Amino acid sequence: xxxGTRNPHAGQPFTDDDDAIAAALEDVSIPALMCSLVHMTGDxxxxxxxLRPQGAMINEHQGYMSEEDKAEVRRRALPAIAAFxxxxxxxPPPPSPELIxxxxxxxxxxxxxxxxxxxxxxxxxxxxxxxxxxxxxxxxPAEVRDAAHTVVIGAGEAGILAGIRLSQAGIPFxxxxxxxxxxxxxWDNRYPGARVDIxxxxxxxxxxxxxxxxxxxxxQPELRDYFRRVVDKYDLExxxxxxxxxxxxxxxxxxxxxxxxxxxxxGTIEHLDPRFVxxxxxxxxxxxxxxxxxRDDFAGPSFHSARWPDDLDITGTRFALVGAGASxxxxxxxxxxxxxxxxxxxxxPQWMFPNMNYHRxxxxxxxxxxxxxxFYGRWFRFLMFYPASGLTNEHNRVDPDWDDGGRSISxxxxxxxxxxxxxxxxxxxxxxxxxxxxxxxxxxxxxRMLQDNGSWLTCLKKPNVELVRTGIEKIVPExxxxxxxxxxxxxxxxxxxxxxxxxxxxxxxLVGRHGVDLHERWGHRPKxxxxxxxxxxxxxxxxxxxxxxxxxxxxxxxxxxxxxxxxMSAIHEVLAxxxxxxxxxxxxxxxxxxxYQSEISQMxxxxxxxxxxxFKNPEGEVWTLSPWPIPTYWxxxxxxxxxxxxxx
Numbered sequence: 001x002x003x004g005t006r007n008p009h010a011g012q013p014f015t016d017d018d019d020a021i022a023a024a025l026e027d028v029s030i031p032a033l034m035c036s037l038v039h040m041t042g043d044x045x046x047x048x049x050x051l052r053p054q055g056a057m058i059n060e061h062q063g064y065m066s067e068e069d070k071a072e073v074r075r076r077a078l079p080a081i082a083a084f085x086x087x088x089x090x091x092p093p094p095p096s097p098e099l100i101x102x103x104x105x106x107x108x109x110x111x112x113x114x115x116x117x118x119x120x121x122x123x124x125x126x127x128x129x130x131x132x133x134x135x136x137x138x139x140x141p142a143e144v145r146d147a148a149h150t151v152v153i154g155a156g157e158a159g160i161l162a163g164i165r166l167s168q169a170g171i172p173f174x175x176x177x178x179x180x181x182x183x184x185x186x187w188d189n190r191y192p193g194a195r196v197d198i199x200x201x202x203x204x205x206x207x208x209x210x211x212x213x214x215x216x217x218x219x220q221p222e223l224r225d226y227f228r229r230v231v232d233k234y235d236l237e238x239x240x241x242x243x244x245x246x247x248x249x250x251x252x253x254x255x256x257x258x259x260x261x262x263x264x265x266x267g268t269i270e271h272l273d274p275r276f277v278x279x280x281x282x283x284x285x286x287x288x289x290x291x292x293x294x295r296d297d298f299a300g301p302s303f304h305s306a307r308w309p310d311d312l313d314i315t316g317t318r319f320a321l322v323g324a325g326a327s328x329x330x331x332x333x334x335x336x337x338x339x340x341x342x343x344x345x346x347x348x349p350q351w352m353f354p355n356m357n358y359h360r361x362x363x364x365x366x367x368x369x370x371x372x373x374x375f376y377g378r379w380f381r382f383l384m385f386y387p388a389s390g391l392t393n394e395h396n397r398v399d400p401d402w403d404d405g406g407r408s409i410s411x412x413x414x415x416x417x418x419x420x421x422x423x424x425x426x427x428x429x430x431x432x433x434x435x436x437x438x439x440x441x442x443x444x445x446x447x448r449m450l451q452d453n454g455s456w457l458t459c460l461k462k463p464n465v466e467l468v469r470t471g472i473e474k475i476v477p478e479x480x481x482x483x484x485x486x487x488x489x490x491x492x493x494x495x496x497x498x499x500x501x502x503x504x505x506x507x508x509x510l511v512g513r514h515g516v517d518l519h520e521r522w523g524h525r526p527k528x529x530x531x532x533x534x535x536x537x538x539x540x541x542x543x544x545x546x547x548x549x550x551x552x553x554x555x556x557x558x559x560x561x562x563x564x565x566x567x568m569s570a571i572h573e574v575l576a577x578x579x580x581x582x583x584x585x586x587x588x589x590x591x592x593x594x595x596y597q598s599e600i601s602q603m604x605x606x607x608x609x610x611x612x613x614x615f616k617n618p619e620g621e622v623w624t625l626s627p628w629p630i631p632t633y634w635x636x637x638x639x640x641x642x643x644x645x646x647x648x
Contacts, residue, residue: 007128008209013089014372018125021081025074027365028373029061029380035103036078036369036376040084042092043101048107055230056108058387059199059355061380063109081373091374094126107379108386109360115392115629123206123385124378128205130564140575145170148575149350151260151274152176153246153508156184158543158560159280160227163236165568174272175236176262178245182236182522183227185284186220191308191327191494193334194220197451198555199359201370201377205557211370211377216357217451221298248509249277249478251538256580256648258539265291277581278567279505280543280560282626286500286507288614290322294475302475302493305331312492316340319481320490322472326448327351328496332465333455342465343488345472345480348612352452354423359453390630396445396604404430406609408443413604416444427457434460437469446610448551501614501624502526504546512537522546524617527593529584530636530642531626532563538581539574539647540569546623547596551605551615554630566637579647588644599627 004495016024021128023031023276031053037046053063062070095103097117104112106122122131130392137145152162155177159595166173181187188515196203200213202221208230231237243265250259252273258274275464276406287304289295295302303309305327319339321328324346336342372471399410408414428435436459450456460467472484479490500506504526510518511535528534531548532541543563550559574582600606605615606622615622 009125009128009375010091011089011372011374011376014085014630015603016085016372017370018078018082018163021085022074022078024365024368025077025081027363028369028376029366029383030065030070030073031063031107032061032376032379032383033077033369033373034073034109035379036361036373037080038092038099038103041080044095044102044406047103048449050186052106056110056354056383058384059357060387061357061383063107063383070361072102076166084374086510097121097400100124100126103379104382104386105383105628112386113391116389119634120382120389121388124375126159126375126378126381132165132207133548134334134568136572136576137168137170138152141168142170144575146172148276148571149173149274150276150278150571151246151258151272152278152280154184154280154282154285155179155182155231155240155242156186156280156282156285157205157227157557158282158564159184159278160230160234160236161557161560161564162278162280162543162567163239164230164234165323165564167234167236167239169568169571171571173239174274175240176260176272177240177242180242181224181228182231182240183224184280184282185306186223186227188285189220189308189327190308190310193332194327195330196223197326198388199357201381202384202388203555203557204556206561210381211367213362214367216360216362217355220305230515240468244257244447246508248511249540250511251513251540253513270569271321276539276541276542277544277572278543278564278619279508281505281508282406282544283501283504283549284499284537286503288498288500289493289495290472290497292475296475297473297477297491298479298490299477300491300493303495305494305496306499308494312337314492317480317491318489319343320488320493321345321496322360322480322493322499323347323496325496325500325507326450329450329452329456330550331494331496333459336459336465337464340464341461342459342469343480343490344460344465345482345488347469347471348442348447350447351420351440351444352450352456353420354425354453358451383520385554385558388553390550392629393552393603393627396552396627397602398604398607406443406607407441408514409446409604409607413443413445414556420444424503425450425455427454431461432619434467435630436567437467442606442610445551446604446607447615448615454460498614505542510537510540512540524619525621526623527596528591529589530563530566530633531590532566532637533570533582533584533645535586535589543567546598548626548633549624551625559626559633562634562637566640569638569640570645573642573645575648577647581646581648582640583646583648585644585646596627597621603627 057065150173152175201210210502231260245263288307318341455593480488483611516536526546528545531545
């Protein structure tokens with residue numbers, strides 16, 4: 001590691017004494033530590049002995065190793081780490097590709113198919129390079145790049161990533177953001193308890209070291225600050241126009257450019273004329289408010305969870321929480337001890353995944369290892385990624401021969417139901433009244449699965465908390481009236497009622513070739529090739545578009561890296577070929593849409609037993625979620641196939 005720039009994932013040199021190192025080792029993931037030791041020592045025997053993880057599962061950092069085995073690894077590791085320290089933290093030559101594959105299988109506690117090794121190798125970034133960085137910019141004449149101004153809609157995680165890649169390519173760009181800061185959903189959602197439900201060490205850009213997180217599932221302020229730091233690091237701020245909203249975009253066939261209409265902070269209308277438009281608006285930015293009679297009659301503060309007032313004091317209030325999905329699930333346990341009374345109105349109960357790390361702080365020793373032990377943080381990321389990598393989606397496929405009244409979709413799904421049902425029952429043995437209302441009737445995974453460390457059901461058992469499953473009839477100035485005629489008095493109402501998940505690219509008015517109105521064409525069935533490109537809408541790319549939301553693995557940041565990689569490949573095709581536009585062929589798009597609907601209709605999310613789901617359109621169809629195994633979609637988005645497109 002001498003004579004050059006140190007690999008950012010190789011760890012910062014350290015001089016801590018043996019006692020400090022030994023204390024740190026009490027906090028670390030032992031399987032990740034053992035892979036780090038291979039890098040430190042150059043000795044693969046660390047992963048070839050009897051001391052090894054016994055299984056890989058989401059949120060399981062220790063691989064089900066016994067306490068005795070973990071203690072033995074720590075004992076052996078201490079002198080090796082001390083020798084590494086005393087040698088100036090110099091690394092031997094890196095492991096071979098074959099050894100890296102072996103290390104993956106070690107952490108997975110199972111063989112890792114060779115076909116997916118490139119995916120995980122790229123995500124690991126063990127060479128310190130950003131595998132997705134754009135390196136072709138200088139190959140394109142400056143005047144061609146200068147004429148390729150690109151508008152990115154949204155400064156959330158995908159929009160920030162798009163800005164990074166466009167900057168690397170030397171393409172001028174403007175990011176238009178309606179909020180007054182970056183981070184997208186992590187800027188908007190400031191409600192108490194807001195946190196990510198994907199492990200923080202995986203819910204971040206693959207090329208940015210993840211040694212700074214304070215919790216294994218970080219809260220909103222830290223996530224917001226992370227995206228702000230990335231914006232500053234890559235000097236994106238001069239390219240972002242905050243408090244500016246895209247109102248419409250129309251393709252001009254006479255110039256092969258887009259006319260993008262924006263509303264500025266003072267309300268005036270301006271027009272931008274980019275060659276390319278990259279929509280990164282996401283699917284969780286348009287709050288859904290229920291159509292309840294009298295909603296505007298309430299006398300106190302009322303708001304959607306994504307619009308939580310900054311100056312709101314809820315101490316001692318009678319608080320009504322309408323909705324108990326992902327947001328309500330986080331809000332209720334956070335505020336229950338601060339309010340006088342909390343009434344939770346829940347239409348249907350939610351399945352929850354036991355996760356004792358959900359509110360856990362990253363201990364000091366683990367944070368030390370992330371910063372200092374070579375590639376420890378990368379292998380820890382692999383531990384988070386691999387069990388949730390969606391290598392297959394067959395466990396979500398409905399078995400047509402299975403029938404238990406719609407409570408599950410297959411024998412495996414029924415076993416999952418029993419497991420999760422036992423988790424819920426174990427916490428409510430002393431509250432049979434709650435138990436009757438907290439076990440869902442629909443199959444596990446059919447709706448968004450929630451992470452739980454016991455806080456939700458503990459909250460519901462508090463004496464000042466009431467769970468109401470009776471439907472709401474109306475809102476009155478004093479509170480909420482349910483269908484049984486009961487008035488639930490309230491001082492504050494929060495609607496944790498989700499988002500308009502099916503309204504892709506709304507409320508932007510988009511008009512393509514021949515005057516085609518995108519939303520009129522889509523109706524309730526939004527379609528895009530790979531969720532990204534649309535016939536008659538040349539040079540328009542939709543990130544997090546139709547059919548790309550994830551409910552079976554990976555993270556949306558990983559998905560965005562796939563999609564932005566594909567978008568940049570498409571832009572490169574245009575600029576390198578001398579063309580003006582790139583447009584997906586209609587037959588390619590339609591064949592993909594047909595294949596998509598054939599697959600998604602066989603999955604648990606489309607199961608008819610699920611009556612209320614933001615994944616479904618009014619016809620009960622799903623056009624929002626991805627049915628594809630993660631490696632399949634990763635492979636499809638490696639690069640544009642020119643044969644799928646018309647370049648003109």
